[in-house]
Amino acid sequence: MLMSKMQRFEFLITIDNKNNQFRTTDPLSSLFSNNAIELIGIDKFRYNNKEVTIELKSGKIEKSNYIYFNFILNFDSEENPDQLNFFIEHLKSNIIADAYQIHELWNDIRVSYNQQAYQQIFNTENLMRNMITKFMVTKVGVNWENRIPEDLSEAIKSRANDIKNLYNYDFLHLSKFLFSKKTTDSYDKLIKKLLSAKKSSELTLDEIKSLGLLTNWDKYFFNIIDVSSKDLKKKWSDLSILRNKVAHNKFISKDDYNSILVLCNFINAIVNSAIDKVSSIIISDQDREMLVKQDEYYRYWDLSRETDLIRRRVYDGDHERIIKESHQTKQQIISELQQLEEQDDSISKDRKRELIKGLIAIENWMTNKDREHILSVETLNNNIRLLNELQPSMIELQQRMYEIHNKSKNN
DSSP: OOOOSEEEEEEEEEEEOTTOOOOSSSHHHHHBOTTTOEEETTTEEEETTEEEEEEEEEEEOTTSSEEEEEEEEEEETTSOHHHHHHHHHHHHHTBOOSSEEEEEEEEHHHHHHHHHHHHHHHHHHHHHHHHHHHHIIIIIOTTGGGGSOHHHHHHHHTTOSOTTOGGGSOHHHHHHHHHOOOOOHHHHHHHHHHHHOSSGGGSOHHHHHHTSOOOHHHHHTTTTSOOOHHHHHHHHHHHHHHHHHHHTTOOOOHHHHHHHHHHHHHHHHHHHHHHHHGGGOOOOHHHHHHHHHHHHHHHHHHHHHHHHHHHHHHHSSHHHHHHHHHHHHHHHHHHHHHHHTTOOSHHHHHHHHHHHHHHHHHHHHHHHHHHHHHHHHHHHHHHHHHHHHHHHHHHHHHHHHHHHHHHHHHO
8 A cells, every 4th residue: 555654534523512412622532432432531542552642623613503523543554454444434433423424534545545546547548548559550550540530639639739649538538439330421322222132142241241330349359359349348438437536536445446456457458458469450441441531421421411501591591581671670760760859858868768779789780690691601612612622532432432342342
């Protein structure tokens, strides 16, 4: 255990003292049952044949019947942590008050568990980064960043420029590289071919296999490491929950620490085996191009859908109709203001103030609508330009996939 010279524990206990049964002058004897602690005076007790001094502050909580006791206990670092932890829990469970709360402010045993757990999780997390990087670089290619899911790459770009550096990705982000299931344009075409097929011979074995939505782990690692993505993802998710406790500086229990050890050891063994076997993974030309390019399909088609929505919004005539109606309302207000111009009574003044406020509101609203319309037109033009730039590469990619498919079919 990574202990300091002393093992320190601090607790704040609040008690409803409406019957005045607890004495702040002699708190230990009034707070704990007789068999809970072997007292020596008013501020000491015996533990393992050693005297332990209690640092104690106590007082009344304002505007209530409650009092508080702030205990600080220091034990020799040589004391067995498990036995000591048992004693602390025994002490807390033998408070004789009917209504009380215990706030654990410090616990060196839990601190030690957190420190050791952090090191375990640090090693496992970076081992996973090691394996993913080796796989993506050596098997997918130097341009593997094109395979990064768009939501991840955009998140990283907002806080770091280097999207290839996996140290910029959060714990759960790493799992998406291995465990996400994504379809592609060629997959959709294959589904249509399956639905229209009259007999099984119309599909090749490779096409039938590719109908299963496989994660990268299941597709490339499962054959050489007999652990499914479902099992590994579950372990990673369980570790993530415990990691959050450690990362947010929450005290963890011995059970939490043991669970972290078990999960880290399991994941480490799998990932180390995967690292050793990365070189034996064979990725076909088709798979490699799909790994690198499939997100381009999604960007292209998502951009197409977005462009269609904007195009309908820009050209559906609503903007012109709304602006025309607003102009009519504006002219009505101006006309009424002109009629009231010569009148100077209080009612007319109030009405004129209301009309001027309405006129300003309509002017602002129309300005915002015009601004939104201009932005929509600009976005539409930019999207059309991007689609035109991407379209040749999409056509070329589809042709390349068709050639690869025919080549593998002939072989």
